[in-house]
Amino acid sequence: MQIKEVQNGILVSGERVFSPSLCLDCGQAFRWEQYDNVWHGVAKGRSLSLQQTKDGVLFYSSPEDFYDLWFDYFDLSRDYSAILESFKDDEHLNLAALEFCGIRILNQDPWEALCSFIISQNNNIPRIKGIIKRLCENFGKPLGYGDYSFPGPQVIAGLTLDDLAPLRAGFRNKYILDAAQKISCGEVNLNHLHNMPIELAQDELIKIKGVGAKVAACTLLYGCRHMDSFPIDVWVSRILSEL
DSSP, rough: OOEEEEETEEESSSOHHHHHHHHHSSSSSEEEEETTTEEEEETTTTTEEEEEETTTTEEEEEEHHHHIHHHHHHHTOOOOHHHHHTTTHHHHHHHHHHHTTOOOOOOOOOOOOOHHHHHHOOOOOHHHHHHHHHHHHHHSOOTTEEEEEOOOHHHHHOHHHHGGGOOTTTTTHHHHHHHHHHHTTTTTOOOGGSSOOOHHHHHTTTTSSOOOHHHHHHHHHSSOOOTOOOOHHHHHHHHHHHO
């Protein structure tokens, strides 16, 4: 992978294992939207636009922001080519790797990951995005140009179910509130989960109302750097059964 500064930002090139469309629209993060050929979103309190070009992936970012945040967020230090190479002996994994080789694991904020996957329960991606957008617009900080930060657990913990009603999240509101309150009071410490054995980290998360094995696994994988976490939804369960 080559990274170089160009006139408009930072250009990442030299590998087939990075596709913004596959990374940002596969259901692991919900604050990214595509406008024409450009993806735009907010993570960890900062906004970014990026796009696939014939030369690679162009980040419209300063070098400081790129190396301080986006390099890690997009997991650019990991050698995905070597990982995909290790799948070649398995017929089914190799086929998936050839078809979707541009997906990378996004290293997200643990609170945002937890809250997002609580909202994702029995839900579809457009509706999940809508709920999260309303959550940020109502309770996040304005970042300019129509962008908002993701509200922290301390902000949400001070609200009521009536306050959360405009989100139109239904039964998930009480789970969001319980998560925020347990994290704010220290009953659940998200910042320690990445150093814990995965079984203990999962036990910690399921203290929160509405958090079961799948939401916990998604939080640990996408928000806590547990690359050994393996979320199983109905589709993955079917694949495991059939293959």
